Amino acid sequence: MGNYFAVGERKALGLNNRGPIQFCDDGSLSAHIREAYSRYGFYVFQSVLESRELDDLHQDIESILSHAPVTQGSKFNKFGKKALGVDCKAPTFFWAAPLSDPFGGTPDAGGRHPVKMPEPCPDPNTPEKAIFLILGSLQFSHACLRTYGHPELLRVAAAINGEDFTPFNEALFIKKPGVGASVAWHQDGLTHWESDELDEGTHGFNFMAQLYGSTAINGVWVVPGTHRLGKIDIKKMVAAEGSPYLRDAVPMICEPGDVVMSNRQLVHGSFANTGNSTRVTVNFGFHRKSSVLGVKAGGVHNAEAIYDAERIEDRSRVIALAIDARKKRFPKEDSFYYKPFADRSIKDVWNTHSLETLKDYNLLDLSI
Numbered sequence: 001m002g003n004y005f006a007v008g009e010r011k012a013l014g015l016n017n018r019g020p021i022q023f024c025d026d027g028s029l030s031a032h033i034r035e036a037y038s039r040y041g042f043y044v045f046q047s048v049l050e051s052r053e054l055d056d057l058h059q060d061i062e063s064i065l066s067h068a069p070v071t072q073g074s075k076f077n078k079f080g081k082k083a084l085g086v087d088c089k090a091p092t093f094f095w096a097a098p099l100s101d102p103f104g105g106t107p108d109a110g111g112r113h114p115v116k117m118p119e120p121c122p123d124p125n126t127p128e129k130a131i132f133l134i135l136g137s138l139q140f141s142h143a144c145l146r147t148y149g150h151p152e153l154l155r156v157a158a159a160i161n162g163e164d165f166t167p168f169n170e171a172l173f174i175k176k177p178g179v180g181a182s183v184a185w186h187q188d189g190l191t192h193w194e195s196d197e198l199d200e201g202t203h204g205f206n207f208m209a210q211l212y213g214s215t216a217i218n219g220v221w222v223v224p225g226t227h228r229l230g231k232i233d234i235k236k237m238v239a240a241e242g243s244p245y246l247r248d249a250v251p252m253i254c255e256p257g258d259v260v261m262s263n264r265q266l267v268h269g270s271f272a273n274t275g276n277s278t279r280v281t282v283n284f285g286f287h288r289k290s291s292v293l294g295v296k297a298g299g300v301h302n303a304e305a306i307y308d309a310e311r312i313e314d315r316s317r318v319i320a321l322a323i324d325a326r327k328k329r330f331p332k333e334d335s336f337y338y339k340p341f342a343d344r345s346i347k348d349v350w351n352t353h354s355l356e357t358l359k360d361y362n363l364l365d366l367s368i
Contacts, residue, residue, distance in 0.1 A: 104184030149322030
């Protein structure tokens with residue numbers, strides 16, 4: 001494993017797909033970034049989040065974990081008060097046994113994780129279960145909401161998915177050392193695979209903001225280029241390799257404040273965190289409007305539904321709210337202009353009570 005991780009890191013750092021966010025004089029995304037993202041399926045934007053924003057995120061996420069259920073199924077947090085998320089209808093906190101693979105080889109999440117990852121033996125002093133995934137994260141954190149409204153990232157989203165881009169969903173991934181669970185190899189998309197219009201961008205992408213950085217041991221691994229190959233038989237891929245340690249895979253190597261743009265069609269996954277450093281990823285994704293409008297989907301992140309224009313607009317209001325929240329924290333920034341809401345008569349204005357209005361907003365996730 002040590003050799004596999006070391007070789008993977010060298011390969012990852014040898015790819016020409018990392019650097020700052022850059023735009024051309026006409027406002028378009030740098031051709032180099034677009035080409036590298038298209039070739040590999042992911043791009044590491046370096047030093048996107050500055051120290052003040054990282055500090056805000058650290059504080060909010062520590063608060064979320066402190067106010068989460070003290071154990072799986074509990075209605076109370078460690079302070080003996082009502083825990084976050086216990087009265088939510090939408091899915092929020094997900095738990096897993098230390099160093100386990102909760103999805104691999106199961107029918108969960110639409111059965112898209114067909115092969116189980118290795119499950120190292122945890123230290124006997126670790127908890128029976130720990131939180132590894134939090135969905136609907138924007139309802140719990142003003143800082144996450146502000147990062148969601150980051151103007152440069154939203155400009156990238158518009159460049160990749162069009163000015164009428166829509167949300168997908170938002171999440172926090174928690175990978176503590178000696179505890180953090182695996183996420184088995186998978187591709188994210190569940191729809192459109194048989195469509196004649198399928199292309200490398202059909203299922204959108206995720207931004208993955210790294211609070212503490214990301215290493216070969218605790219980070220996400222991807223198989224570059226697989227986003228262009230359609231639906232892949234992952235079980236067959238692993239069987240041909242003879243091991244879940246896929247030789248063509250590389251890890252996402254990041255410093256604190258880096259943000260990865262990762263295509264959802266990539267074969268990707270992560271190993272149990274047997275290292276000594278924590279990874280916390282602030283995850284939020286976006287789609288082309290054409291990929292979701294009129295589509296019947298759901299079943300993983302939300303109930304099956306037809307994504308009509310009204311639902312898309314309702315779900316997209318979180319973008320406008322995030323832009324306003326960020327403007328009030330970082331007033332010297334040039335805010336992003338979200339074109340679909342340009343003529344909207346009702347404006348989404350952030351205040352200290354805004355998170356209350358977002359309760360269960362992720363019931364409207366646009367999951368394809």
